[in-house]
Amino acid sequence: MAVTIQLIISGLALGSIYALLALALVIINKATDVVNFAQGEMAMIGTFACLAVLSVVKLPLAVLMLLAFPLGVAFGAVVERLAIRPLVNAPPINALIATIGLFLIFHHLAGWIWGYDPYRFPSLFSPEPVSLLGARVSQNSLGILGVSVGIMAILYLFFERTRLGTAMRAASMNRRAAQLMGVNVGHIAMAAWGLAGGISLIAGILTAPVTFLDFEMMVIVLLKAFAGAILGGFNSLPGAVVGCLVIGVLENLFSAYVSTAFKDAFAFGIIVLVLMFRPAGLFTRVAGKKV
Amino acid sequence: MRPQLRVVALLAGVAALFLAPLGLAHYGHFILATTMVYALVGLSLNILMGMSGQISIGHAGFWALGAYGSAIAMQSFGVPFILAILVGGAIAGVFGVIVALPALRVQGHYLAIATLAFALVVQQVLFEWESVTGGRQGLSVPRPSLFGVELRTDLSYYYFLLVLFLASAWVTRNLRTSLAGRSLMALKMSPIAAQCAGISRAKNIILAFALSAFFTGLSGALYGSLIGRLSTETFSLTASLSFLTMAVIGGLGSEVGALLGAVFLALAPEMLRELKDAQMVVYGLILVLCMQFLPNGLASLGSLFARFRRAR
Numbered sequence: 032m033a034v035t036i037q038l039i040i041s042g043l044a045l046g047s048i049y050a051l052l053a054l055a056l057v058i059i060n061k062a063t064d065v066v067n068f069a070q071g072e073m074a075m076i077g078t079f080a081c082l083a084v085l086s087v088v089k090l091p092l093a094v095l096m097l098l099a100f101p102l103g104v105a106f107g108a109v110v111e112r113l114a115i116r117p118l119v120n121a122p123p124i125n126a127l128i129a130t131i132g133l134f135l136i137f138h139h140l141a142g143w144i145w146g147y148d149p150y151r152f153p154s155l156f157s158p159e160p161v162s163l164l165g166a167r168v169s170q171n172s173l174g175i176l177g178v179s180v181g182i183m184a185i186l187y188l189f190f191e192r193t194r195l196g197t198a199m200r201a202a203s204m205n206r207r208a209a210q211l212m213g214v215n216v217g218h219i220a221m222a223a224w225g226l227a228g229g230i231s232l233i234a235g236i237l238t239a240p241v242t243f244l245d246f247e248m249m250v251i252v253l254l255k256a257f258a259g260a261i262l263g264g265f266n267s268l269p270g271a272v273v274g275c276l277v278i279g280v281l282e283n284l285f286s287a288y289v290s291t292a293f294k295d296a297f298a299f300g301i302i303v304l305v306l307m308f309r310p311a312g313l314f315t316r317v318a319g320k321k322v
Numbered sequence: 323m324r325p326q327l328r329v330v331a332l333l334a335g336v337a338a339l340f341l342a343p344l345g346l347a348h349y350g351h352f353i354l355a356t357t358m359v360y361a362l363v364g365l366s367l368n369i370l371m372g373m374s375g376q377i378s379i380g381h382a383g384f385w386a387l388g389a390y391g392s393a394i395a396m397q398s399f400g401v402p403f404i405l406a407i408l409v410g411g412a413i414a415g416v417f418g419v420i421v422a423l424p425a426l427r428v429q430g431h432y433l434a435i436a437t438l439a440f441a442l443v444v445q446q447v448l449f450e451w452e453s454v455t456g457g458r459q460g461l462s463v464p465r466p467s468l469f470g471v472e473l474r475t476d477l478s479y480y481y482f483l484l485v486l487f488l489a490s491a492w493v494t495r496n497l498r499t500s501l502a503g504r505s506l507m508a509l510k511m512s513p514i515a516a517q518c519a520g521i522s523r524a525k526n527i528i529l530a531f532a533l534s535a536f537f538t539g540l541s542g543a544l545y546g547s548l549i550g551r552l553s554t555e556t557f558s559l560t561a562s563l564s565f566l567t568m569a570v571i572g573g574l575g576s577e578v579g580a581l582l583g584a585v586f587l588a589l590a591p592e593m594l595r596e597l598k599d600a601q602m603v604v605y606g607l608i609l610v611l612c613m614q615f616l617p618n619g620l621a622s623l624g625s626l627f628a629r630f631r632r633a634r
Binding site: 117121133 | 371375377379423424432434435436438439440442443446447450559563566567570599600601602603605606607608609610613614617
């Protein structure tokens, strides 16, 4: 039992990292109708940049994380401006192909600059386990969960209480109507890409101490985020979070009790099953299409 | 271009392909054969992306199924080469139908994710299923032979591949102007209007996926016999994305585009050798820049040029 609780909590921590990345994907998808295949790689290369900063200036990690967010925002916004904005009137598949191009650029650029060996990345939290519900749980897992929940709470307030957040929601519901109400949808798209860049960079910084930092780090995380987002529904922020937490926990239990080798295949199996039987995700209703 | 000129250009192109190996050494023949193998994948992506507007970033999965399917058919069951490559293509085609099933219910992005997941699962299963696929050891593939005559040199194999490519190009060309091809293109432009006109989305998309997977599987089978050894690393995400780059830079609308893309993919590792692994950065730049400045690929350069001249 204690082992199961331990697995569930570390699964939740894992799932909350997937959830941060999934939030970034869903925010972009809602604002610009693009699935950003490069999101994970943007996080990875940003994390490398943070490590480079750390090697020059010995910043405390909490400060680094606070600085990382605006860095990620700027990065995301620049990428949107240069690679995505020019395709706004092209068929949607073109923007998708462009993000795949970005994936290749960032993925191999990181390998080229920093080499192919994994780097150690310092963790905010000590690895010492603490006792919780009779199970030994690592502080790192709890810390990851805490940071993620904090970010989600801030995000919730941002979307509900701020002018920009409200404008973003409006633009994703009905682009044309929002435009008529004076919302600049070009700025919204840039803001969405920036916000996603910031959130995913935090996800990268949380992932790096667990898996070591290398150019392959985020590929599998991105796929799990896809799986979670599809499970929850690609257009719902809370749905994506819940989906990712479910994936994190199930995957941990699966690898402990069924098969470690097929742990990753498990998540992809879920993608295919959900797409076959409930393509809109578990938590969203299918919207009828008006002709 | 006037029709007569078009025929002349086509004949000249085909003649050039037949004469291409002249004056080249052994390695040149190998590159040419690789080009033909890639060109078949280019044709298959042409069907899927160009005609039906669906996207796949998991074609390495079908490629792997074709390669391993035909290699195992030859090794373990003694199936002759010419049948084995068809078996490889058929296996891939069946899986194409399976992957297409979720595509029927969702559009665009999800399908890309599903194909990606499919390819990764295929790679992992091939790696873990050691008793059949050799796992990390890899699998050796016999040289191709036709009716008892072994195609010992890459040159003879190139001619075999060229004929196969021309036949396949003829098939996709006819598909483009057939009812099925036109239905696919109608579905791509407006799914709602097309379905109102009585076109079955399910039937046509399954057909496109099956055909595309078949040609990719065929190409995989031919690739195995060319290289002589299969290892799961070949069939990675990088391979899928290279295929995508090839299809995009060549142009998705035509058989010529498939060939141009394949020439690019076969030559790029040679030209970018200095860059080592960073050559994939160049692929990425190509994808991003093509989408902005040349969305219809190299094959559209001719018509762009013609339009430019007319404008002046």
